[in-house]
Amino acid sequence: MKEKSGFTGSRGRLNRALRCLVAAAVALGAVQFAHAKTQLLVYTALEDEAMKPYKDAFEKANPDIEIRWVRDSTGAVTAKLLAEKNNPRADVVLGLAASSLTLLDLQGMLMPYAPKGFDSLTRKYSDANTPPRWVGMDVWGATVCYNRVEAEKRHLPKPTSWEDLTRPVYKGMIVMPSPVSSGTGYLDVTSWLQTFGTDKGWKYMDELDKNVAQYVHSGSKPCTLAGTGEFPIGISFEFRGHELQAQGAPIDLIFPKEGLGWDMEATGIMKTTKQPEAAKKLADFMASKEANEITAQWWAIVAYPGVAKKLSGIPDNYPELLVKNDFAWSAKNRDAILGDWQKRYGNKEQK
Template identity: 55%
Template sequence: MKKFTKVLSGVAFAALAATGALADTELTVYTAVEAEDLARYAEKFNEVHPDITINWVRDSTGVITAKLLAERDNPQADVIWGLAATSLLLLKSEGMLEAYAPAGVDQLDKKFVDSDNPPAWVGMDAWVASVCFNTVEGEKLGLTAPTSWKDLTDAQYEGHVIMPNPASSGTGFLDVSSWLQIFGEEGGWEYMDALHNNIARYTHSGSAPCKLAAAGEIPIGVSFAFRGAKSKAAGAPIEIIVPSEGVGWDMEATAIVAGTDSLEAAQKLVDFTVTKDANVMYNTGYAVVAYPGVAQPVEHFPEGLLDAMIDNDFEFAANNRARILAEWSSRYDGKSDPK
């Protein structure tokens, strides 16, 4: 199978250099994992398998999902490591994933594993929606901190809210699909119509709204708790708010792309992704991981976040993805950042 130009391949080569090993096999791995985490993922994997080089292709969830769908007749990736479970459910329905039960999968929490036997995908961790509120900028503008999703439609926030575009961002999509579940189909679109009036712009990254709020460029960023916790740990004057109606969430998950020319190496990588060591890595940024007993508290995660996670209907989100995105784009895309 034809391969993309290597992206971030130096990460893997640096890890190999440290071991003094030369790679025998290369894997093209598509990912939406935060870029700063990729180096340690590759380094840890190469401690076990120094003969396999990971060539990362990293982008936001929506872009990676669209790329995979566009390449369905000529796959370019070997493995997907860290993409929204809702996207993998869609790819599974298209017959694009190679079913595989990685060694040790029976140790994972069952809600993190595809129900088929063998599973088409396995989960890694969960990321959860939240609102990042810059207390300094909010005070300058005379804004009160919101406590609910509906609060964000208040006129005081006009032009002061940024959120991710759901067509390009997995975080944006979990927000939209969760609002349609929380408020109902009609109520969800009515809510988003009202929210749109206060939106300054829609970003193509799920972490960007919180980063921008942390930097003081906007007082309110709809993002996810992991990003907020990292920004707050770095000293940003932000409050991480858990809206009272409940919050959407999704899993990062892993799968083998059907048709890979490097199936054995791909299986070794997926075996590694479910290990306790891998889950310990995930827990450095995520409070919820697939391996029971591993998760430790993450600094600055807001209280009540896990209890606020809605009973997310992943099948609804996956099966209605195209319809939801088409409707969203027709209504709101005019405020999106240029691609």
């Protein structure tokens, strides 16, 4: 009887211990669940160095939300989003070209949303619909990065216009981004077509192509290559040129007198997001003065008035140099333009 009683007592103690363990596990699970963060999948074409400041500032203000980035060039992000149209993954698109976001909107993929504080932003830098489908962050424009040391070695004159770049003296001396993969390359091509007219625009690119050594897959890389002297001239944008100048690279930034193609980095919410409230909080943050102050570290024109700072190498009349840009036209004609461009010049694209 003692043996049986001892067994029963041990079993009782074991059952109580198991119940305690189960209760503790349930409690721990409840705590973990309570502290689980909402994850936002954010597709972006931001430059690498810009991603961390936005993420850190947003997550500090919203500790219950975590940004998970998927980063690539503008063309690659745009293509990925279109390919996923029937099975979308992204919650938010941030730092993508306005021309690409306009294309997504034409496909019915973006949620109309006016973020908190939207009325404080410069209205022309966001989608014209009410409420907007995308909200601008900053303007980036075409810039020619010119390595004065390498140019002197090769006896190359300093260009002042787009037309100058077609001169035979620059044969093999120029590198520029491919419009297929790069938003900067696409704004170059569409601005030439809009500024010069369709026929003259393609004729201009025919002549320019004779002097282009290679079309690369990044908008910033041509300026980087000019900075290192691998090529004396890179068609790029002001962000990278300003940054390289600050690092001591022997480059001048040239803003061609015919005018500059440009686009907007912007934010849009995917209509299919499963986290709409968290996505709206991110859109609210990107429209805030705080986020625009982060943006102003690199860009001469930002959406929040009075926040932009004078950046070295960027002319005071920079906004006046931007050509008229029809985002809807660029979006609607994207496939046709890229198809023509690839037939004409795709043999020089970086492999």
